[in-house]
Amino acid sequence: MARIVMKFGGTSVADLDRIRGAAAKVKREVERGNEVAVVVSAMVGVTNSLVDLARKASPLHDAREYDSVVATGEQVTSGLMAIVLQSMGVPSRSWLGWQVPVETDSVHGKARITGINGDELVRRMGEGQVGVVAGFQGIGSDGRVTTLGRGGSDTTAVAIAAAVGAERCDIYTDVDGVYTTDPRIVTRARKIGRITYEEMLEMASLGAKVLQTRSVELAKIHGVRVQVLSSFDEPVGSDIPGTLVLDEDEIMEHEVVSGVTYSRDEARVTLVGVKDRPGVAATIFGALADAAINVDMIVQTAGTTRKATDLTFTVANSDLDRALAVLDGIRDEVGFKDVRPDSHVAKVSVIGVGMRSHAGVAQRMFSVLGERGINIQVISTSEIKISVLIAEEFTELALRALHSAYGLDAA
Amino acid sequence: MARIVMKFGGTSVADLDRIRGAAAKVKREVERGNEVAVVVSAMVGVTNSLVDLARKASPLHDAREYDSVVATGEQVTSGLMAIVLQSMGVPSRSWLGWQVPVETDSVHGKARITGINGDELVRRMGEGQVGVVAGFQGIGSDGRVTTLGRGGSDTTAVAIAAAVGAERCDIYTDVDGVYTTDPRIVTRARKIGRITYEEMLEMASLGAKVLQTRSVELAKIHGVRVQVLSSFDEPVGSDIPGTLVLDEDEIMEHEVVSGVTYSRDEARVTLVGVKDRPGVAATIFGALADAAINVDMIVQTAGTTRKATDLTFTVANSDLDRALAVLDGIRDEVGFKDVRPDSHVAKVSVIGVGMRSHAGVAQRMFSVLGERGINIQVISTSEIKISVLIAEEFTELALRALHSAYGLDAA
Numbered sequence: 001m002a003r004i005v006m007k008f009g010g011t012s013v014a015d016l017d018r019i020r021g022a023a024a025k026v027k028r029e030v031e032r033g034n035e036v037a038v039v040v041s042a043m044v045g046v047t048n049s050l051v052d053l054a055r056k057a058s059p060l061h062d063a064r065e066y067d068s069v070v071a072t073g074e075q076v077t078s079g080l081m082a083i084v085l086q087s088m089g090v091p092s093r094s095w096l097g098w099q100v101p102v103e104t105d106s107v108h109g110k111a112r113i114t115g116i117n118g119d120e121l122v123r124r125m126g127e128g129q130v131g132v133v134a135g136f137q138g139i140g141s142d143g144r145v146t147t148l149g150r151g152g153s154d155t156t157a158v159a160i161a162a163a164v165g166a167e168r169c170d171i172y173t174d175v176d177g178v179y180t181t182d183p184r185i186v187t188r189a190r191k192i193g194r195i196t197y198e199e200m201l202e203m204a205s206l207g208a209k210v211l212q213t214r215s216v217e218l219a220k221i222h223g224v225r226v227q228v229l230s231s232f233d234e235p236v237g238s239d240i241p242g243t244l245v246l247d248e249d250e251i252m253e254h255e256v257v258s259g260v261t262y263s264r265d266e267a268r269v270t271l272v273g274v275k276d277r278p279g280v281a282a283t284i285f286g287a288l289a290d291a292a293i294n295v296d297m298i299v300q301t302a303g304t305t306r307k308a309t310d311l312t313f314t315v316a317n318s319d320l321d322r323a324l325a326v327l328d329g330i331r332d333e334v335g336f337k338d339v340r341p342d343s344h345v346a347k348v349s350v351i352g353v354g355m356r357s358h359a360g361v362a363q364r365m366f367s368v369l370g371e372r373g374i375n376i377q378v379i380s381t382s383e384i385k386i387s388v389l390i391a392e393e394f395t396e397l398a399l400r401a402l403h404s405a406y407g408l409d410a411a
Numbered sequence: 412m413a414r415i416v417m418k419f420g421g422t423s424v425a426d427l428d429r430i431r432g433a434a435a436k437v438k439r440e441v442e443r444g445n446e447v448a449v450v451v452s453a454m455v456g457v458t459n460s461l462v463d464l465a466r467k468a469s470p471l472h473d474a475r476e477y478d479s480v481v482a483t484g485e486q487v488t489s490g491l492m493a494i495v496l497q498s499m500g501v502p503s504r505s506w507l508g509w510q511v512p513v514e515t516d517s518v519h520g521k522a523r524i525t526g527i528n529g530d531e532l533v534r535r536m537g538e539g540q541v542g543v544v545a546g547f548q549g550i551g552s553d554g555r556v557t558t559l560g561r562g563g564s565d566t567t568a569v570a571i572a573a574a575v576g577a578e579r580c581d582i583y584t585d586v587d588g589v590y591t592t593d594p595r596i597v598t599r600a601r602k603i604g605r606i607t608y609e610e611m612l613e614m615a616s617l618g619a620k621v622l623q624t625r626s627v628e629l630a631k632i633h634g635v636r637v638q639v640l641s642s643f644d645e646p647v648g649s650d651i652p653g654t655l656v657l658d659e660d661e662i663m664e665h666e667v668v669s670g671v672t673y674s675r676d677e678a679r680v681t682l683v684g685v686k687d688r689p690g691v692a693a694t695i696f697g698a699l700a701d702a703a704i705n706v707d708m709i710v711q712t713a714g715t716t717r718k719a720t721d722l723t724f725t726v727a728n729s730d731l732d733r734a735l736a737v738l739d740g741i742r743d744e745v746g747f748k749d750v751r752p753d754s755h756v757a758k759v760s761v762i763g764v765g766m767r768s769h770a771g772v773a774q775r776m777f778s779v780l781g782e783r784g785i786n787i788q789v790i791s792t793s794e795i796k797i798s799v800l801i802a803e804e805f806t807e808l809a810l811r812a813l814h815s816a817y818g819l820d821a822a
Contacts, residue, residue, distance in 0.1 A: 071486075
């Protein structure tokens, strides 16, 4: 017997038939003797419609009203899920954000959870009642409905799991787990059985859209074991059907590299002939930060003369035009000869906690890419990942080569 | 300057354009210096869709979950209305039932309002903020979302008007007022300028579907002046454009008859040869009451012999089959010869507080119908109304004749 949280995303509750399918999974867990809390998203498409209504009502709408409108999607699903569970003989009731309560700050539209009192949920779970919590929503310190930002139901699920001391938080979605890389590009991609929070965070922020990043951070802080699994597959025996995200200590042996990811939402900017004097980098990146433009990779090449250098960095593709405008505004102050933007680039990364204790991971990456004639434009590294910027056209080639080279290919 | 409540029904907030039209009316009242609270229904069709979802989730759904699902319709409209008002430069915020709070009992699906604390609404109205209250919903004594039953937004509006001490409660709907009779049948029907609560209650329960009966009862108890007017007409000058429902004392001179109504949802049942002994009526009507069948008109004709009598009564058409089954079950106990049902009947009523002080109203009704060869099957009266049951085919004829006879025809 365990206490678990089961979260169903928008495609998993898309209509009443899907809700019945999800409820059947809940019932199975209850029949195994587990105490269950369920967290639901809005039916797929509903949140978009509501967002659209609010936007058409006024492009500059009050975020507090937006939240009150948009939160209704999860309210509907939670009530329907409770009704369906009851019709299957599973005692249950729905909980809205303000009822639990899921307390948040008052940053409407992207509120952060400040606290959850799970006592009443736990008490009722102990009596065999399934609590169906509306995801994505809370109550702000202003007493009004808040929402947690897109994908926020994952965060609700992990936060509820932490609040009720759940043994596991199962995230049911339309994929059956986290893969070593994008299976649409690399057909020999494998489902990962176990992955650490740190790796999952790198995977999520680098393009694998399985779990909301914030939910993984929250799971790491509270030590919540998160399992990603498909709503549409049936589990086979007692095997773990999806991917388990957990603490490094819980994984006996690590692969050196767990996954290879890519992102095409990158643009490179090179400033040519930047005057080489103290404070110049601060001026450039300060101006970009003031415009709320996030800079990712940065590399400064040694100047060809003592007085000038080249500076290369990357921003999100969607920020490129604004970044160029900012640079234009500080051109005289900074003093550089030319700006060379390039939006046809991709960032490819290899990720793995194992590289902490293994040498040669980066070198292998560079060799593999070099052997295929792929030029590396920028390199950045962290403790558990190595990212390179390459021309966009080589993305698939690089992904397949690296996936093989690190031994990730399925048998 | 006055404090007023403006309520917009489902067709008046059917889409964003209609919401903008309603908001323009609110803005006009604010610009006149009035303090305004707005009560909104769900967009037309939305409540039906939500009810349908709940019903399909399970025909025997938990009323608490049903309420949580169905209340989202008004939540969406209240947020959108607040956004639109803000975009027009009118300060406003939405209020959900639990936020005001609109406290109710816990009879989910048809809860009754037990109290409203309007202090915060009044304070903000005094600061120029329009409060947009989601109609139809409240918070039960169990801390959960309740709904007030279909048409409940009228009741919310009147209750809010009472709570904030509003001078007037304007109900904007898709008709422009209360008419002397159904204008689809009697083309010379007139809009009534002023009508008493008592008359309005009789009109509402007898078939004029303009205002929810409960809202009129509530208005009567709290002395709230209710105005029914169209969302789609523009007011002409300073004239009252709709129908004002108010206390008898506020109307200087009363018409003898204010309106003529009809209902086709009637069925007559005649029990022939009922044994004439004490307690027989109690047995019959007790059995019908136990089956939750509402009996309206009752008439007992003097028996032709000392031992038997005929008993005639009416029930709603939809209850007829169940009523016949109940009668069949007590046939031996009661002892009657025959049951004669007739569902092709209509009830026609004349209503007016003036008939308290005028004699001859009933007699004129009987004469008018008699002159047209319309047979009166059953008669029932109250202090301010006279109802007769006639063959359904004479409904239009009777309505037109009575409308003329009581001087109600438009010039």
